[in-house]
Ligand code: COA
């Protein structure tokens with residue numbers, strides 16, 4: 001057996017010994033002896049009687065072990081022209097003070113803090129300072145609207161919110177404070193205090209008694225040492241889209257998370273202490289939590305914090321510039337970013353000026369790496385290109401090419417093999433194992449490895465219902481796919497109503513709620529249709545109320561605007577079509593999958609449960625008019 005096969009077998013056959021061995025690589029205040037506790041419903045607790053501190057492991061431990069002078073964070077911000085290097089010793093000083101600031105503001109263990117910030121070093125400091133105190137952070141992506149922020153505030157009930165005066169998008173300053181003020185006024189349980197990082201690009205008004213200036217408080221704050229927390233205490237809540245309008249608050253623990261991320265850095269990413277690791281994502285997503293903040297720092301790498309885009313900041317050579325300039329060893333982004341670069345610079349003229357020989361491997365996730373983009377990357381990159389599949393819920397890769405254990409030959413369209421700890425199976429809808437190459441539900445046999453979600457915040461029933469009840473004994477991933485004769489896993493996309501736009505998860509239900517509030521709309525459906533750049537784009541289909549007099553253009557403009565306001569620009573809803581009727585089952589369920597299929601080809605299997613198949617003719621005509629059938633179908637590999 002090769003090292004991958006050995007590790008995979010060990011993690012399957014004796015998970016407790018395998019993960020106890022991984023846990024022994026970290027420093028614990030109290031070494032765990034109870035490795036895995038499980039209950040009949042499928043809940044699990046890793047390292048229940050262990051005590052540790054994630055911030056200590058990510059920061060202080062490196063200083064104590066002589067890495068104080070090493071750069072912990074490289075901040076590269078083409079949108080402001082700022083570059084900054086922060087050593088582990090400096091980070092420790094900042095984080096200890098920030099923890100002191102939080103404590104002085106009355107925030108303590110188990111309290112929640114919402115972090116609504118752009119990609120600046122203070123965002124990482126705030127996250128780590130929460131971890132230092134055992135405070136549970138919940139980072140909300142800066143592209144979400146005030147209304148979405150308010151929903152998360154009401155769910156997490158934070159004591160404090162940390163923000164900045166603005167974010168910066170291509171050529172635009174986006175003031176955050178008006179959004180925060182609006183969110184606080186919409187929320188039923190707003191935090192009593194706000195701390196704001198004032199950026200040079202934008203001033204913000206501070207409300208006396210509630211709002212504080214970050215710099216002033218930090219100057220006066222005492223340094224605070226890490227506190228010991230239980231391995232099972234929550235480190236963070238991260239909201240992600242489910243199929244309904246209410247986001248799911250994924251709860252991550254401290255102990256399992258640290259152990260799993262540390263393991264992933266060696267087994268999957270083959271990243272060594274001291275190497276520069278760059279995940280070009282955003283701290284608001286799980287990729288940012290795991291691979292901008294926690295994993296690289298736990299491993300003693302230098303993490304790169306990039307405040308910019310793949311294109312337009314200033315051009316499609318930006319990624320190559322950053323890789324070459326900072327000697328990035330491991331690079332991680334979403335396929336959509338490479339498609340954006342390829343669209344602008346197909347012949348890679350802008351890459352030629354940069355020395356990419358530092359790269360050991362490039363990883364992509366967030367959506368499937370389509371074969372065409374894979375071939376393009378493979379043709380010029382001096383290193384392996386690794387597609388790997390995972391989710392907010394798992395927190396780290398489920399399927400990957402385990403370069404740190406055994407490098408496997410890549411198969412275009414496949415994310416390669418299950419990572420040790422994830423016992424992956426493909427089941428049909430009746431729960432029977434699928435044959436080789438037969439597509440079905442991708443599930444993971446329990447127990448899940450450490451680092452995966454504990455539950456959903458304040459909604460354990462939804463956790464059990466969403467993930468554990470469809471196939472007892474298995475975690476339901478929500479993705480469909482198959483395995484080939486050698487066990488390579490091909491993930492083909494969501495089997496539920498989650499839409500994946502540029503690697504971001506959106507719920508069709510949340511967007512439908514917004515369209516449904518328009519006075520002219522009787523009913524609606526939002527479906528993710530294939531898009532050459534973003535993978536999928538949400539498209540709305542609405543039926544008007546009897547007698548509604550509004551022209552389709554005006555209606556579309558109003559609905560697009562209301563989605564921007566209610567969800568955020570990141571939803572990218574640009575098209576809305578008016579239909580006479582929506583295709584539905586006899587019990588009234590909208591057939592979104594059929595709409596999606598019809599956009600690809602006019603001949604689709606007619607669902608047996610459809611109420612009236614003639615409804616599909618109107619959709620066929622629409623997609624014909626839109627030119628959907630004259631484009632080559634996207635490669636499915
Ligand atoms: N704060 C505020 N607004 C934001 C934002 C943020 N952090 N991020 C995005 N937005 C806004 C954009 O300004 C844009 O607004 P607009 O409609 O007014 O122009 C809208 O949300 C859509 O943004 P985006 O999805 O970035 O699309 P784009 O067309 O501007 O750029 C890509 C396309 C492919 C370059 C971009 O989607 C990208 O960089 N993707 C990488 C994805 C990624 O990192 N995913 C994380 C998972 S690994």
Ligand code: AMP
Nearest residue numbers: 365366367368388389390391392491505
């Ligand atoms: P998120 O929770 O936002 O990270 O989104 C997770 C979802 O993105 C998964 O359930 C998949 O649908 C999709 N996804 C992520 N990575 C991949 C990948 N490598 N291949 C296919 N789909 C992916």
